Amino acid sequence: MTFPSLANSQVASVEQQQAQFDAYVKKLRSEALEKGYDAALIDSAFATIEFKPKVISADKNQPEVKETLETYLPKRVPQWKIDRARKLYKEHKQTLEEVADKFGVQARFIVALWGLESNFGRIQGGHPVISSLVTLAYDGRREALYKRQLWAALDILKDGHIDLEHFKGSWAGAMGQTQFMPSSFNAYAVDYNGDGRKDIWTTEEDAFASIANYLKSVGWNDSLTWGRQVKLPEDFDSNAILQRGTRSHKQWLQYWRESERSLAQWQALGVRRMDGSDLPQRDITAAMVMPDNVDGRMYLAYDNYKALMNWNRSYYFATSVGYLSDRIGYPPVE
Structure with a gap:
């Protein structure tokens, strides 16, 4: 045989x-x-x-690399990317700020998503x-x-x-400079320059408007930032924190609602800014997010953080967008 x-x-x-x-x-x-x-x-x-x-x-x-924000942020948001984000913000300032005004989404977040999704259109x-x-x-x-x-x-x-x-x-x-999946393209892409095509591949103004339209559609509030890193007291109850882990979006939102408190309540629980000063005195709510569990960085996350989690349900991704937007600044840091 x-x-x-x-x-x-x-x-x-x-x-x-x-x-x-x-x-x-x-x-x-x-x-x-x-x-x-x-x-x-x-x-x-x-x-x-x-x-x-x-x-x-x-x-x-897909690689399963054990990361923490301490290792992830320097790789995802290196200084060269911050410098380039500031430079491109200035180059596209007029269009970015027109889009920001039209959709109610701060320009620095548009640039941050552009940079993190496609390296400002270079990697599509x-x-x-x-x-x-x-x-x-x-x-x-x-x-x-x-x-x-x-x-x-x-x-x-x-x-x-x-x-x-x-x-x-x-x-x-x-796809494209926004890295939209086709269904997201059909739901959120915008023909901002009016040429009859929603061109997220080669037209920056369409890409900017599409990013802004997505965020606006999922509840972005341009009177808020995304969140802030904070310090906790030694006796803090970690049950009040959004712990890292895989959940459905519905479960995640429910967990958010259960952990959400006013800034005054977080202040009363001993939460402070990283420099030890008091939290802002604003009538807004925030959830506590700890991407690396109790031993890592802690963030008070506002409603805009939820919008970023709609884009990509990853604490690391949402935090990196916020971090880059802060480093860009408004106006962009010289």
């Missing part, structure tokens, strides 16, 4: 997977037609689809969006999610906001 060589079995496995993928794409094409997408659009978009094993590998093998990803989304849907672990993103991506092409050749993003399908 003879057995196939390992090399031959690997070839067979690759061929089998490609055949399964091709059958899945054929099924998706039928679904797209049933949804009413134009056959010519489907033909052009689906003709470019390729199976991307590296996308599945990236999704399954070179993966074909359609192929990435179809590959991730085919993988099956979050098929419904990525099929919704695929239909949203077809809507973007149908509406002419970008052509298929340039329709690229991250391996997960996040």
